[in-house]
Amino acid sequence: MASTKLRAVQQEQDDDTKVDMSPMIDMVFLLLIFFIVNATLIIVEMDKRVQVPIARYSEKQNDKMGRIVVNVYSDEHAGEGRFRRADGKEIFVDDEDLVDFIKKEKEKWDLKGQTARLHLRADGKVHFTYVRRVIRAAAAAGVNEVIFVSLWSRKS
């Protein structure tokens, strides 16, 4: 038999039952940081000055590993350089420069155990002769799989 005083104290405690959220938040942040640190973030850059052609039966970009990006610009933007890297800033001076770049990138991917592929972002209006030069450079560097980048549709 509890005294009236004790009963009152017990009642008060019942009223104040609250879940402490702070350990849960701590854990969520910890997990978040763990996954951020662990994730290998690969972004294939897209320079919007290159308007890639439309292809309805193209596939979704699932695997972003092993891609060696080369942009080929149309006459409109080719003034500063016809062939450029993913960022659209660094220019390939000539075909040898292209071969060297693809070779180096291929070696990097080979070390990681990935098959190197040419991620070819050629503008729809560009003449095929320029595209052919890139394909030839890739072949010279030992890359024989070429991904022709396209869009599913173009919004007007």
Next chain:
Amino acid sequence: MARHRRAENLEEDEPELSISPLIDICFLLLIYFLVTTTIKQKERDNSMALPSAAPSEAQPDIQPFFIKISQGGEIYANVGAAQELLDTEAQGTERTLPLLDQRLEIYAAAAKAGNNKPLVQVYVEAEAEQQVVSDVLNHLAKHKITTVTFTDLVAQDEQNK
């Protein structure tokens, strides 16, 4: 006096942080970002293996299908006397090439029936636009043909040797 003191104590014991302004700001930011974002279209792959870079010793069992793309964007099938004009222009927003599509369907079916891998050789004139080449490659992808040779590549490589 005593009652007043007790009331003060209670207030000090339970300092609470009001989170409603935080929620308000969060929603405001969310709406701002929703309104200002423009959704970028995702680029897609049309992956092709170009055997010219890795020539194989073995002769393929199947006769390759030959496609020529002229600088005006016309598409021809076969070479020499057997050459014939297929499509002159891609049609519609989906950019279909109906005649080439029919031919490729027959060729792919024949290759499958003979248990062979379909092979396609493409000759593209230098001034042809990449969009037209992409249209042809698109139709190859439709019929699951992933082995393509750009014939001029081989010819030029051989010349260089």
